[in-house]
Amino acid sequence: MKKGTAEDPKGLIVEAYRIEGITEPECRTIFLDWALSLPDGADSRAVLALLVARYTPLAPDHPMTQVMRDGLQAMSRTGRRGGWRSRPRD
Numbered sequence: 001m002k003k004g005t006a007e008d009p010k011g012l013i014v015e016a017y018r019i020e021g022i023t024e025p026e027c028r029t030i031f032l033d034w035a036l037s038l039p040d041g042a043d044s045r046a047v048l049a050l051l052v053a054r055y056t057p058l059a060p061d062h063p064m065t066q067v068m069r070d071g072l073q074a075m076s077r078t079g080r081r082g083g084w085r086s087r088p089r090d
Contacts, residue, residue: 007047007054010037016064017055024063031067045075 004011012034016027038044052068059065 007050008034009039010034012037013051013055013064013068017059017062022063024067027064027067030064031071035071045072048072048075 004014008014010033012030016022016030019026035044038047048068048071052065052072055062055065055068
């Protein structure tokens with residue numbers, strides 16, 4: 001049985017919203033795990049924008065909402081830097 005969705009493959013984001021009393025540092029950890037669980041080639045910025053649009057009206061003051069907003073804002077400012085694909089090939 002498939003637990004998540006295309007935007008949240010492991011169901012991590014939805015579960016974060018269900019945890020009563022979750023803190024922002026815990027949400028950051030879950031967010032990182034979510035980001036690492038996206039399939040190769042996924043447009044993480046577009047996927048995150050969908051999640052922010054979905055959850056902000058439902059839980060605007062939830063720490064996960066803030067973490068996702070911060071992540072989206074950071075992606076808008078910096079873009080991708082580094083990684084194996086940016087290294088010169090011989």
